[in-house]
Amino acid sequence: MSKFNREEILDLYKDLRVTDVRDGMDWVGLHGYGTVDHHIRPLFRTKVVGIARTARYLPFEGPVPNVTGDEYTKWVKWYYSEVCTDEWANDIEEGDFIVMDVAGTDVGILGSNNTLDHLHKGVVGYLTNGGGIRDTDEVIMQRIPVWSRFVSQGMDQTRIRYYEKDVPVAIGGVAVYPNDVIVADGDGVVVVPSKYAKEVAKYAHQELTGDKAGRKKLYEKLGWELDDTVQ
Numbered sequence: 001m002s003k004f005n006r007e008e009i010l011d012l013y014k015d016l017r018v019t020d021v022r023d024g025m026d027w028v029g030l031h032g033y034g035t036v037d038h039h040i041r042p043l044f045r046t047k048v049v050g051i052a053r054t055a056r057y058l059p060f061e062g063p064v065p066n067v068t069g070d071e072y073t074k075w076v077k078w079y080y081s082e083v084c085t086d087e088w089a090n091d092i093e094e095g096d097f098i099v100m101d102v103a104g105t106d107v108g109i110l111g112s113n114n115t116l117d118h119l120h121k122g123v124v125g126y127l128t129n130g131g132g133i134r135d136t137d138e139v140i141m142q143r144i145p146v147w148s149r150f151v152s153q154g155m156d157q158t159r160i161r162y163y164e165k166d167v168p169v170a171i172g173g174v175a176v177y178p179n180d181v182i183v184a185d186g187d188g189v190v191v192v193p194s195k196y197a198k199e200v201a202k203y204a205h206q207e208l209t210g211d212k213a214g215r216k217k218l219y220e221k222l223g224w225e226l227d228d229t230v231q
């Protein structure tokens with residue numbers, strides 16, 4: 001990352017909720033920008049902040065080979081190495097939030113296997129505008145954070161091709177550029193353009209601080225034990 005220090009930004013955003021960041025975006029005049037379509041939901045409730053690493057896939061145009069099962073095994077290997085590669089996985093940095101434009105397709109590019117490899121390399125979460133994720137019982141058990149429109153069963157072959165990485169992509173009505181800040185939790189996903197990241201964080205923290213103080217008073221009134229969300 002050239003324009004700003006990603007560790008500094010990740011630290012600045014680590015405690016912020018999606019709603020704080022949404023408010024921070026409003027405070028700098030970005031009312032109509034950043035909120036990813038609400039149909040894109042988390043597989044399970046969790047909160048992640050990361051730096052956008054983008055990739056674009058296209059539907060596969062065919063043809064589907066008419067071959068025996070054994071020939072198909074070979075064809076699948078060829079497909080993985082030539083048509084649907086995951087080139088973006090070769091240069092992952094700690095804190096990357098993988099943003100995949102899968103053109104709305106119903107394909108399980110990600111599963112319980114390859115996401116573990118990416119986790120090991122530093123990926124903190126995934127955002128897709130289609131399915132893109134399968135093996136979800138295991139993915140949830142492994143605590144791999146994914147926000148997607150739906151869940152897919154099928155594998156890549158005959159369905160999708162990798163096209164390019166590190167380019168702007170459109171996800172749920174929002175243009176996501178490499179290095180944008182992605183904040184995701186149970187309320188969905190908000191995208192902060194990197195050039196506004198510090199200013200948005202300032203007002204997001206103002207919101208969070210005010211909210212904590214208010215809820216702390218109400219906790220006390222209710223006789224509740226204080227937790228991390230109010231102190």
Ligand SMILES: O=C([O-])CC(=O)C(=O)O
Pocket residue numbers: 108109110111112113114115134135155156
């Ligand atoms: O095989 C794939 O491409 C995706 C998958 O199911 C996994 O990694 O577990």
Ligand SMILES: [Mg+2]
Pocket residue numbers: 111112113135
């Ligand atoms: Mg699998």
